Amino acid sequence: MSPSQRTVLVVGHGMVGHRFVSSLLEHGHPAPDVTVFGAEDRPAYDRVRLSSWFEDRDPASLRLEPYSDGGVEVLSGVAVAGVDRAARTVTTADGDVRGYDTLVLATGSRPFVPPVENHQAPGCFVYRTLDDVEAIAAYAAEPDRTPTPTRARTTGVVVGGGLLGLEAAKALTSLGLKTTVVEFAPRLMPLQVDDGGAAALQARIAELGVTLHTGTRLDKVVVGEDGAATAVQAVRGDDVLAIEADLVVFAAGVRPEDSLARAAGLDVGERGGIVVDSLCRTEDRHIYAIGECALAADGRVYGLVAPGYQMAEAAAAHIAKEAEDRAFTGADTSTKLKLLGVEVASFGDAFGVGDGATSATYSDSRRRVYRKLTIAPDGRLLGGILVGDAEDYGTLRALVGEQPPAAPEALLLPAGTAGAVSIGPCGLPDSAVLCSCHNVTKGAICTAIHDLAGQGDGQDDGEVTPKQIGGCTKAGTGCGSCVTSIKALIKAEGGGGSSGLCEHFSQTRSELYTIVRRDHITGYAELLAKHGTAAKGVTDGCDVCKPAVGSILASLGGLLAEGEAKPHVLDGGQAALQDTxxxxxxxxxxxxxxxxxxxxxxxxxxxxxxxxxxxxxxxxxxxxxxxxxxxxxxxxxxxxxxxxxxxxxxxxxxxxxxxxGKALRTVKSCVGSTWCRYGVQDSVKMAIDLELRYRGLRAPHKIKMAVSGCARECAEAQSKDVGVIATERGWNLYVGGNGGARPRHADLLATDLDEAALIRTIDRFLALYIAQADRLERTATWVERYEGGLDRLRSVLIDDVEDRGAELEGLITAHVEAYTDEWRAVLEDPVKLARFATFVNAPQAPDPTVAFVPERGQIKPLLTLGRR
Amino acid sequence: MWTAVCKYSQLEPGRGVAALVEGEAVAVFRLRDGSLYAVGNLDPFCGASVISRGITGMRGDGTATVASPMYKDVFDLATGVALDAPDVRLPVFAVRRHRGVVWVAPDVTSQTAAGAELLTEPTLVT
CATH class of the missing domain: 3.90.480.10 (Sulfite Reductase Hemoprotein;Domain 2)
Structure with a gap:
């Protein structure tokens, strides 16, 4: 620390000011030398989540973490009125004078209120602080001020259809007000989404009962006899609109709060913002400016918290240690929000303005989903816009600047659609930045997960939480949009207990299935190298993961072969994976x-x-x-x-x-209507058809089926993985039955199916089981634990609510097309035949340990010892 | 005495074969990294001659292993010790690769075996 910078005054106690102080303390700056002035009469809080105040109305739940050292002097409710640069002092609104070695301006923004008539009338608000939202809620709840105050406040208008405006609209609807949004631009969120994205967003928001007027200019606020707002007048094209408004919220953008700096004679930009360099210093070496009030070195004012945090870190590192390695030269303005329940994300070069940029778009106006990716001429991902379905925002954003591992069109398709590829955080390179608020890479998060998992005290199975990850890396503690990804990483990296397959793979069988399918992995070695422990020097697996992966490769064999002959279960490296x-x-x-x-x-x-x-x-x-x-x-x-x-x-x-094999065993049947006096359908033919369709299909465990020709159920179909029972009108389908140690009656999945529907549903059931079950998990347990229960399973398989029916059927179709008899193939292949030799150097010599004695007219093994 | 059991190329990476060495059944493994191991083929837990048909692997500490196909008991290939029952062990054999041929000798500890130079071109016993 430079002694000349010892006494640090911070003006502004918002999120960025708070982050700056935290960071300064982390660098070892003595807390007693730091003073923070906050104009608001409360400690720093999470302004990004301001709207969540309407959920619990508890300001305390938004409070930011207290400083690690209580010695910091925090002066809440104390505004700073002036700066004397020559004397290096600030003067507060109360007239107190405080000296500084270093002054940090983190004064944020002030809301822009268009100077229309009556913009300051009672009932007009801005949307920036906790005071604002408390005032809005209070005003909405109180009766109007007319001489006969009977009318409750019922209508609200939000001026501005950007990010903040839609937040405000959400707040007003949550207060029960009939809400209208007026936006000057031709679409909502003009800075974040394009026309297509806005169309999907607008359609969704309209569904929620919010009225939208885009391309509409606010003319004036109309007031009643008491001077309070009653309506707004707006102009759209040639039309003049009068919109009822007991409340008007201005959310039409913000301006950098740079008035202190202006008054002190510091350089400010043409459109506002205190001019700083990449270390966030102003022209006065004793004064820094960070966050929304600063005009950064790249000539931009950033209105988002993530760049503000980066500026705070840059300034703190420089002030505490004269370190220049955190220099702030610009930031990504990616955002993901849930606006009125609609997910909207915009990241990187969302509009594809870079040289030669191209784009791919998926748009579904039925489901109000819009997804677009922009791509550089060399194939790198530049950015994108996601509306209505932004689940994979974290991973897509982290891929910006990288060659995506799959074609952009495959990444765009919603999860579950045939051909869709979902990368998931596990598939990202270690260098990918998952938490852009704190610039934390996937690699750093994984390291933290492993460190934390290693510290488990054995009582809680070493389970790692996203909060713990935030504690040591700060990841996920900013806007929170990456928490989902962090959770997935914890699960994948084995920090969530023992869900992994074995010591060689931290993934579950189902996750490995997804990876193999997605990345078209065709060999065990490749999977171990890319997703297992091979990178850590454990270059071989075990008798748990090898057969499991062998089974996955075999299940997907037909699909992965892509027109070539399906690999035999004993082909290439696969043979070594198989159990004897x-x-x-x-x-x-x-x-x-x-x-x-x-x-x-x-x-x-x-x-x-x-x-x-x-x-x-x-x-x-x-x-x-x-x-x-x-x-x-x-x-x-x-x-x-x-x-x-x-x-x-x-x-x-x-x-x-x-x-x-862990595969279809048999399809048992009764004799059916051909012979039986009671049979109503030909159960034998159906059983043969099913057996020939699914024969050889590798699965997490064995599969047994049965078909009964009438309700007497002679084939015992209700104790099978898949049971089919004839009815007068078709077939009833049962799933998840089991005999064995834990008998389970199968669940009735569907009734009176015709043959095509029956086959289609069984196809989907088996394919979903193969995709999702754990290693050696029978359908009975899988069905029992299926998330959402049997009803959900039914809606996925029969109503296709996840829109993946075609994908599931595709797996079975590929299997059927590629099926060959494994034994015939072995007999035709001398290399495979060689494996059957008793001794490699004496193929015909008998094995003396294989001996038999007679029993009841047949043989039985002669055992030298039993199981120890 | 060294016995030539097969060509190295006959061994499938990650898999084993059974061989007769001086009248005894020996399981010979070629692991995925190319290394060779030879242990007794008789599973001491069940009395069946099946160790060569087990799945090989590597533990986190680098120990090379084979799991018996019968009841999945796992053995350390270098020492023959059963990982979950250290008092049970498979006999360990010396194994070498020379000019493309895999040779096995009964006693892994004998100087002859450990230091043997294979000077003669081997003839395969078939």
Whole structure:
């Protein structure tokens, strides 16, 4: 610290002044040497959230964090009237004189009130301070001042349709006033959104009962007998409008509050603003100006809090340490707000004014959504406008200046639309600035999450909160628009407890599925490198993540192949991911031998095929048993015999039954209307159709289905993941049933579906389950925990409220198109066949540990020891 | 005595094979980073000769592992120790790669094995 700057006086105790003092203290400046003057009669508060006062009417909830050191002298309700630069003193409105080494002006703005007739009449307000909103609320609640005061105040007009004006309109509607917004420009929020964005915004706001008059100039405020406002007169084109207004709120912009500086002879800009350099110094080296009152080094006055904070940091660093590394040379004016419940965001070069800038736009006037991205000629993202759906604002804004990881049109599509790509904060580069208020990068936030998670005391599972992140990085403590992203990062980085797949991936299975699908990841190594622990030196996974990722890659195989042949589950690096069952396409039994289950769709089989199974079992000495899924299991196959067994089966027209995979097992059926006296539909044909459609579909866990031909339910469909029961008019669809250790009756999802609707709904159900379930989670638990319950699941699957039906069906269609029999493919491939050798250096030598003894006319394993 | 078990290129990265070494079943692994390990193929928890069919991995501290496919017990490939039951261990074998061929010797601790120079061009036992 330079001794000459020791005594610091700050004029203005708004958000920027407060930030400046906090920052100065952090740099070690002694608190007793700092004095803050605040003209408002209360401590610094969060002006950005001013409108939230109307929710709880408690000014205390807006109060900013107290200073870390109580030694700072805070003089609230003390306005500064003059500065004597020669004497280095300020004089307060009360006449007190205080000396300074350094003076910091953080005087903010004053509202601009158009000098129309009666603009100061009772009932006219501005919208800037807590005093203003308290006065507005009080005035709206009191009866008018006519001699017979019966009329409650019912109408309000807001002059100005910008950001502040719409905030004010929201406030007036919350007070029960019929509200009209008058905006001079041809559209709302002219500085932030373009015509298309404004159209969507206006449509949404109109729906909320707020009347809008754009392209309209305020002429005068009309007053009643008591001199108070009763209406405004405005002009639109040739029309003169008279709009009732018990209250008028001026929100037509602000002007830098630079009067102290002007009076002290400091340079100010043509249109106001105290001229400062990149360290926020005025021409007088003892005086700094920060925030809205300053005309920054780039020639702009910033009316947003984020640049104000950056200026505060720049000045504080320079004053405390003569550090110049926080110099303020300009800022991004990105904003995201929820105005009257409508999300509006504008960021970067929103209008695409840069050289050669192009843009891509998504507009849906039915849903009142408008999204636009502007792109530089080299493909970098320049900026954008989001109206009605700004969920991904944080990530899109952070990508400004970067090559987006997906095509702009894919980024524009609303989440859930087919082809839409949502990046999410996890997909951002570490250098991306997530919190632009405090200039905090994603990398810094992730580091903080890891540090905090590491400090967990074991009692709360090391759960990290956004508040803690704010405590150590300041991220999320400004406008708050990045808090959603921070939450997502906490979850993804494993700070939220143990939701991650394993020590190699902090993401859940569902998150990994999304990443693989979004980024078209085709191999485990790539996923581990980009999203797992490989970067931290743990270059291999484990028996938890490898099969899980193998399953995801297999589920998406048809889609990711994009016209090429779907990769076999044992192709390339994928083979190494598979559990032994998937690796040899058979089920490991307790002595190291395997069981073999050919597919018998719907449990229907010809005598000839039955004979083949019998012959194969006899010739290879296998134990046979009828399974619960209406097929035949052959046990005791030696690994080296599997290809020979399957050659016989494939030659006879059998294919893999996927009994070894987390995939569709069987579709059980009753005999249905063909034979049964009570059947009302052909359940066998339906079961076969379903089994052939979904065979081989890899999922988080096994899937069992059944079809019953009438309400007697002989196929026990209500205990299956997907159960179909015939009715006189079609099919009832049940989902989420289970037998096993925790039996669960399936839920009735839909009734009387025709065949096409039935298949479509099952397609969607399975695809959604595959996308969202955890590793080894059956549909029963997934359905049970589905957010919003069965009703929500129904509206997503049947009414397609998330508009992702096509995307979900696409997964199944791709699977059906790409399906091939895994066993046939193995038999045709010598490399895959080589895996079945008992010993690599003695392929035909028998494994002495695989031995059998007779029992009830068949064999059983001879065990040397059981499970320890 | 070193036994040539297969060509290095026959080994699938991240996967194992079973080999017969002096009459004993040995699980030989080539990990994703190219390193080789050899341990006994018999899972001591169930008595089945299946270790070579397990999934390999790496713990956060860099320990190379294999999970038995039977009951998913995880073993340290370098020491053979079962991570959740340190009193249970797989025998560990010496394994080397020489001129494209993978060689295994029974005793990892013997000087002969550790310091052996493979001077002769190997002939594969098939």
């Amino acid at each position: 069952n998937d690796h040899v396409l058979a089920n490991l039994q307790r002595n190291g031998s395997y069981s073999v289950v050919p597919r018998i769709p719907g449990g229907e089989i010809t005598p000839d095929k039955l004979i083949v199974i019998g012959e194969v079992a006899r010739d290879f000495g296998l134990y046979t048993k009828i399974t619960g899924g209406q097929r035949i299991d052959m046990f005791g196959a030696r690994m080296a015999d599997l290809p020979k067994i399957w050659q016989r089966l494939v030659d006879a027209g059998f294919e893999s039954g996927h009994a070894y």
